[in-house]
Amino acid sequence: MGSTLAGWMQALALVGALALCYRPLGDYIAKLLTTSKHLRVERGIYKVIGVDGDADQRWSVYLRSVLAFSAVSVLFLYGLIRLQGYLLLNLGVPQMEGHQAWNTAISFVANTNWQSYAGESAMGHLAQMAGLAVQNFVSAAVGIAVVAALIRGFTRNRTDRVGNFWVDLVRINIRLLLPLSIVFALVLAASGVIQNFHGFTEVTTLSGEVQKIPGGPVASQEVIKLLGTNGGGFFNANSAHPFENPTGFSNLVEIFLILVIPFALPRAFGRMVGDNRQGYAILAVMGLFWVASTALLTWAEASHQGSALQAAGAAMEGKEQRFGIAASTLFASSTTLTSTGAVNSFHDSYTPFGGGLTVFNMMLGEIAPGGVGSGLYGMLVLAIVAVFVAGLMVGRTPEYLGKKLGGREMKFASLYILTTPTLVLVGTGVAMALPGERAGMLNSGAHGFSEVLYAFTSAANNNGSAFGGITVNTDWYDTALGLAMIFGRLLPIVFVLALAGSLAQQQPVPATPGTLPTHKPLFVGLLSGVILIVVGLTYFPALALGPLAEGLS
Amino acid sequence: MSKPLPAIVRTHFTALRVLLVLTVILGVAYPLLVTGISQVAFSDKANGSIVKSDGKEVGSSLLGQNYNLPKKNPDDKEEVALPDPKWFQPRPAANGYAGDNSGASNLGPNSEDLRKNVDDRRKAVAAFDGVDPASVPADALTASGSGLDPHISVAYAKEQVKRVAETRKLSQDTVAKLVEKYTEGRSLGFLGQEGVNVVLLNKALDAPK
Numbered sequence: 001m002g003s004t005l006a007g008w009m010q011a012l013a014l015v016g017a018l019a020l021c022y023r024p025l026g027d028y029i030a031k032l033l034t035t036s037k038h039l040r041v042e043r044g045i046y047k048v049i050g051v052d053g054d055a056d057q058r059w060s061v062y063l064r065s066v067l068a069f070s071a072v073s074v075l076f077l078y079g080l081i082r083l084q085g086y087l088l089l090n091l092g093v094p095q096m097e098g099h100q101a102w103n104t105a106i107s108f109v110a111n112t113n114w115q116s117y118a119g120e121s122a123m124g125h126l127a128q129m130a131g132l133a134v135q136n137f138v139s140a141a142v143g144i145a146v147v148a149a150l151i152r153g154f155t156r157n158r159t160d161r162v163g164n165f166w167v168d169l170v171r172i173n174i175r176l177l178l179p180l181s182i183v184f185a186l187v188l189a190a191s192g193v194i195q196n197f198h199g200f201t202e203v204t205t206l207s208g209e210v211q212k213i214p215g216g217p218v219a220s221q222e223v224i225k226l227l228g229t230n231g232g233g234f235f236n237a238n239s240a241h242p243f244e245n246p247t248g249f250s251n252l253v254e255i256f257l258i259l260v261i262p263f264a265l266p267r268a269f270g271r272m273v274g275d276n277r278q279g280y281a282i283l284a285v286m287g288l289f290w291v292a293s294t295a296l297l298t299w300a301e302a303s304h305q306g307s308a309l310q311a312a313g314a315a316m317e318g319k320e321q322r323f324g325i326a327a328s329t330l331f332a333s334s335t336t337l338t339s340t341g342a343v344n345s346f347h348d349s350y351t352p353f354g355g356g357l358t359v360f361n362m363m364l365g366e367i368a369p370g371g372v373g374s375g376l377y378g379m380l381v382l383a384i385v386a387v388f389v390a391g392l393m394v395g396r397t398p399e400y401l402g403k404k405l406g407g408r409e410m411k412f413a414s415l416y417i418l419t420t421p422t423l424v425l426v427g428t429g430v431a432m433a434l435p436g437e438r439a440g441m442l443n444s445g446a447h448g449f450s451e452v453l454y455a456f457t458s459a460a461n462n463n464g465s466a467f468g469g470i471t472v473n474t475d476w477y478d479t480a481l482g483l484a485m486i487f488g489r490l491l492p493i494v495f496v497l498a499l500a501g502s503l504a505q506q507q508p509v510p511a512t513p514g515t516l517p518t519h520k521p522l523f524v525g526l527l528s529g530v531i532l533i534v535v536g537l538t539y540f541p542a543l544a545l546g547p548l549a550e551g552l553s
Numbered sequence: 554m555s556k557p558l559p560a561i562v563r564t565h566f567t568a569l570r571v572l573l574v575l576t577v578i579l580g581v582a583y584p585l586l587v588t589g590i591s592q593v594a595f596s597d598k599a600n601g602s603i604v605k606s607d608g609k610e611v612g613s614s615l616l617g618q619n620y621n622l623p624k625k626n627p628d629d630k631e632e633v634a635l636p637d638p639k640w641f642q643p644r645p646a647a648n649g650y651a652g653d654n655s656g657a658s659n660l661g662p663n664s665e666d667l668r669k670n671v672d673d674r675r676k677a678v679a680a681f682d683g684v685d686p687a688s689v690p691a692d693a694l695t696a697s698g699s700g701l702d703p704h705i706s707v708a709y710a711k712e713q714v715k716r717v718a719e720t721r722k723l724s725q726d727t728v729a730k731l732v733e734k735y736t737e738g739r740s741l742g743f744l745g746q747e748g749v750n751v752v753l754l755n756k757a758l759d760a761p762k
Binding site (some may be wrong): 550 | 702
């Protein structure tokens, strides 16, 4: 079979598998977010933590719970990393510096998984599984909980209650993430991903050298790293490492895991608002961007532009033989269009346009389909903006799903949209103005600028992948990127929950012939256009200085 | 009676209790369960697909290795180890196939350093294998993502058959058959890309006849 045909079949198999999961998984998520029944194990947990599982919270209490949980998580993880030398299974790794531990703690709590450390030399097994992997679960659950609160804002009327954060958090972990993780961890282990508690095993190779073979509970962490759109690799090489991703089959399973929940959430949304067509419209926009971006990225890599890649004859620098181009680009577009940031090939060595596209994917705000929960709430905020734009055109008060979008709602939506670009552009600008930080670039010229732009885009959008050449384990980068990650995560959540509270209080307005239907192709086109214009106007100058300058020179 | 704690403080205590409960379930019980099942059901793979030769562990079939001649002075960090002609050679790796230091070069598509590496490798590989420089395939000229890639392309393996056969005084046919045997196709016929597993191929070459 030729590689082009195989590449197409691979993409089709992925789309087919996701399509099969859309309805059952989406319905299942909608049910677990709306049912009033508790499982016995959940009742036990509520008892231990002292929470009334039937009491709903106001949006401000819901937000306070999210923030408190994040704060406690950062402190706990920071402590665990700093103290791992005194705990079990530490493999004798050296003490991590304060600024790096702070950066890492924030990174995993913020669902970013930006890593300024190398997994195999900086983390023991206990810190990985009881620290980092736990945040991989719970930060994903926080994202889904927040979008659940937003959807309840649409479905509930004249109330100040948007759900109970603790109940959402526990249910999403126990009913959704944990069962899927157990099943797929075993699938990955069966295909060669390691799962043990060994340290390094030294072997003498056939040519007489010594090689250290790493160990660790990798399969259990690999699954939730992808399923929760986290992305933090057990090893430095992330999903390019053969112990994390050994075959073409494990590779497709991993891409599937990245996309399956984000693509099923529009169904849960449609279900919860009582109109599945609303879910299909959102899905269509997500799918459109995903397909276009994947196709363009594959084309860019296959054309191997760039003087060094031309000399080599193919864009195989930073890519694995067992994946080749198509399986690498499928992973790369999926990881940057969600908030995952895991990589099976290294984006810094991608072609100028291919690498630029991975940055652009993140700049879209990671909404196609986006991180678990965060992708959908990002898309719904943009849908609100699209409805508002349409309302301006015809001079009507805009409404979405029966709720009026007044000044208060639009303020929260606008603040949401302004947050990440501000962090990205200010952060990049300051780094470029400081000679010491500019020196962190590995490559020179426009590509070096792209490394810095990529770093702040990745941090503020909670992606976590990198143009890895840049040296970021410095006081300044650890601090600056840590701030970008935590503000890039929590400020949007503040605005989304405020929006949810404001929507839930409203009395619904009946649809009239003048209401813009938000389930038709017209709306899909309108929303796509709004996304492109908002992102294009915001980031074009930065992209022109980096990837576009390099690609056109 | 003492005053109840303010709500903001109580919320943090609730958060801490939730985190501890979830850490026990998701951070301890879950990985132990998966480890237990994997160690019983597929212990070979869960332990790293270790390859043995004469009963001794010599590597993992998933992790590539160096196949170099011994250095003249093993303590000299500057000395570049030369490839050993009797082995199939793997792809270039950013960190010399160190199992505790995976990673890529991260050199950009227009990088002068990468350009020079590619040109130097093309010359060296062509001379080593006795072929036309233009025919050397891309995977022999570029560093992998993991730095531990166990595979090379079929083209690169075929290019090395003559050299390996001559060094080992084997017929080219015998060596070519081994290459074919250790060529791993795409998973399920269409996932990923085919490649030749250098670790297994070299081990088979070394096996007593």
